[in-house]
Amino acid sequence: MLKATIDAEIFREAIEAISALVPECRLHTAEDGITTRAVDTANVAMIAFTLKKEAFDTFKATKSEIGVDISKMKNIFNMGGKGDLISLELADNAQKMAVSVHGYHYSITLLDTNTIRKDPNSPTINLPGKVVISGEDLNNAIKAAAVISDKIAMGINPKDQTFYMVAEGDTDHIQREFGKDELKSLSPVEARSLFSLDYLRDMGKVMSKATEVEVCLGIDHPVRFSFDIAGGNGHVEYLLAPRIEAD
């Protein structure tokens, strides 16, 4: 059971954070909010998403699992205006969710959760390098790299106390170093891994709105991006597997 109202902007922000990775997901409702955890079809990226009860204007839910077509939700609700309230309503074991916004009443068919991949386990990975950076800076560096290459190396140089991003194109090369003055914090632990810009570009667009993104890195290990949404009442973690560095 779910019965809630939420600001249209926050709702859209949440949908976009999930849709950067997967077109559909299992949403878990509980007394204290909603969560999801999903892996993309290629098993390369994972999202862990939480939207606390406090992010909603009103919220009442029991423990349940619902299958949501995230891409569809994104199309339908990309026109809700600022300040509009969205109300969500779902009976126990219902196949359809009732959504109302600004005089519009939607009845949206849910997906059978059996057709959606099981929730992935939370991997225990040790990523000792840690940096906190503005989402806009992070996204700009990703966009600049994408002009000349399809992959990017991210790393920490403990000696210089810098976080760096390096991309090699067929003929060109780009490097961006963030010193201590451009970072909110940095753990000076050697780290460097290579990632696909395909994934990073979609993630970057979402992260660009976050004031602070925590980036956790290792050596040839995944990267984890963590940031708040919904004014601190929601949280997103993206985990992205490294690519193999080859010549």
Added chain:
Amino acid sequence: MLKATIDAEIFREAIEAISALVPECRLHTAEDGITTRAVDTANVAMIAFTLKKEAFDTFKATKSEIGVDISKMKNIFNMGGKGDLISLELADNAQKMAVSVHGYHYSITLLDTNTIRKDPNSPTINLPGKVVISGEDLNNAIKAAAVISDKIAMGINPKDQTFYMVAEGDTDHIQREFGKDELKSLSPVEARSLFSLDYLRDMGKVMSKATEVEVCLGIDHPVRFSFDIAGGNGHVEYLLAPRIEAD
């Protein structure tokens, strides 16, 4: 014969109202203004269009019929700036119309009126349900429905005194009800018909600029939208045939 000057914005508004339905038409000039009446190629929608002499800055015309390539006019004049005056000049039996705007002089070849469909008769249809609504509200509801379906039902619920629009997609459903507080007026007569969103989308874009649109409905009957253009010195009527409600 036609010799007239008109504000570029009003001219463009008029061209767009016609081009939402037909790519070419017979324009009738007369002493008191210009009119057209045209049916789309599929015989599904009709436009009756009037631009009174008062909509022009200067206007002199004799009774005549000219064939106009509306799509071409739209392309050519979509860049006239605000406040610019367009002058139109056409001799008796001329094949070309001289159009001047902001230092540019065009000579535009007219179409042979024999190649354009005859003017349709004005059908006499009884549409007892009547609602007056803002063009923006109407267009927004059409756009929202178009995300999930290709057809929409419009109707009046006399008991609730509401005007409603309902669209069914393959899996989803959307409903928008306008109560008395959102309408300028409503005749509480039972009405409901189904329409193709293909046509409504183009009409909706034009109607979105009108403060008031009169919507006349019946049961499984056409819909008629009437609204003013050119600050009340012009008028447009769209008539759209219903689709058959099937499952």
Added chain:
Amino acid sequence: MLKATIDAEIFREAIEAISALVPECRLHTAEDGITTRAVDTANVAMIAFTLKKEAFDTFKATKSEIGVDISKMKNIFNMGGKGDLISLELADNAQKMAVSVHGYHYSITLLDTNTIRKDPNSPTINLPGKVVISGEDLNNAIKAAAVISDKIAMGINPKDQTFYMVAEGDTDHIQREFGKDELKSLSPVEARSLFSLDYLRDMGKVMSKATEVEVCLGIDHPVRFSFDIAGGNGHVEYLLAPRIEAD
């Protein structure tokens, strides 16, 4: 050798002026600035481009020739923000140029100058008709003509003291006359030639930002457009061959 810093906006303006004609070019560096002279692949249009040392914030160079992939430069640097400084650095006989902007460090592979067409000779053509016009007016007339045709005639009518542009489409015709009040200056010498709008459209976009463009014309002769960039510290000349007037 080249070591210079320049405002990102000016750099982009320079790149765009060149890329309207050619995708790659030989840039000549010298003590007093950089220059290029290039012909398009079809031998129809030529550019002569100068950016004086004064256009840069700092500038130090020796006489040299470098091969630059202009299209690539345009893609990479179309996101530099206003007020940003770009620094360029190139060692003697280096294959790569180091470019830094706003914390980003690029290493860009240069082209082998042997693979780029030799610099064209400066043709000595007598173009007695001369007009000075605002770049925006010129570009607007080019855009209006491009809606109905793929070529345009430009000419000077010495009797009326007007500069005119005429385009004939399959069925339509457009003419724009600029009188003395719309021109900065005019030499009343008979002139008229026909040009391809394909080329003019790209040139027009660049010229639209220039306050004054000098247009030099003859009878069935090329046209030469000259205008300043970089606040007067740079100069561009486009030369465009005429098309044959046929029916």
